[in-house]
Amino acid sequence: MQSFEDCVCIAQARVIAGFKREPHICTIAYQPSTSQFLRICIPFTLDRSPVIKRWAQFSFEGTKDGLGNDNRDESWNLLKLHSTRSKPLTQGQKNAIHQSILSEYRYESELNDAKGSIGLLIPIPETLKCYSEHLSARNEEDRKELERGEMLKQKGIWYPPFKVKIKGSYLKEGNRKAFNKQLLAWDVYEALRLGGTRNPFAAIDTYKHPYLIIGNLATQRRGWVVVGVLSAPKGAIENCAIHQQLALV
Secondary structure, three states, rough: OOOEEEEEEEEEEEEOOOOOOEEEEEEEEEEEEOOEEHHHHHHHOOOOOOOOOOEEEEEEEEOOOOOOOOOOOOOEEEEEEEOOOOOOOOOHHHHHHHHHHOOOOOOHHHHHHHOOOEEEEOHHHHHOOOEEEOOOOOOOOHHHHHHHHHHHHHHOOOOOOOOEEEEEEEEEEEEEEEEEEEEEEEEHHHHHHOOOOOOOOOOHHOOOOOOEEEEEEEEEEEEEEEEEEEEEEOOOHHHHHHHHHHOOO
């Protein structure tokens, strides 16, 4: 067991469950005092509302027990939620956290080499696009997803018969590189579940300075997905993230 103080929730994935694991929400937190990312497995609550929401500041006690085959350093099970800050963070505090997070920027290849499992991807804004891709029973990977969806449906959890993807380009050492990754963000899936006229990608389309929180898979360490999309304050990407990369050269 280990205690973590003054963490900030920066991204949350959709509700998920395994055939041997109960429904849970994978939450990505950042601890400014130690400049570290944390992945917290939080049990799913019946009201479909996360125990911890984005930008909530909280302290918790975590354990490595019950993670199954997930031995990633950043992964923890929520054992006890010690406290949550009732007063919302100010915009100035959020901007400072954005800058701190962006200062941790590493290319995906660098994260792989360092055996990191949480990081950032900074897209060229005008290239960013979200879309859905239907699952096919003829594809083995898709078939497993469809089977998982049936299992979750029996637990009363909505799970779409399609993947949500996000693609675009980013700059690496002056060259454009394309990416196409699965998007697992809680807010996007909630918008899709609720339906109606709300466009789940509308907010992302308005971000002038977007950056993506990415995480790899417990069973495929070089397989990366997008857990959340954040909007950086003006100048933070150039002054923090790009400056970080130049310092590494």
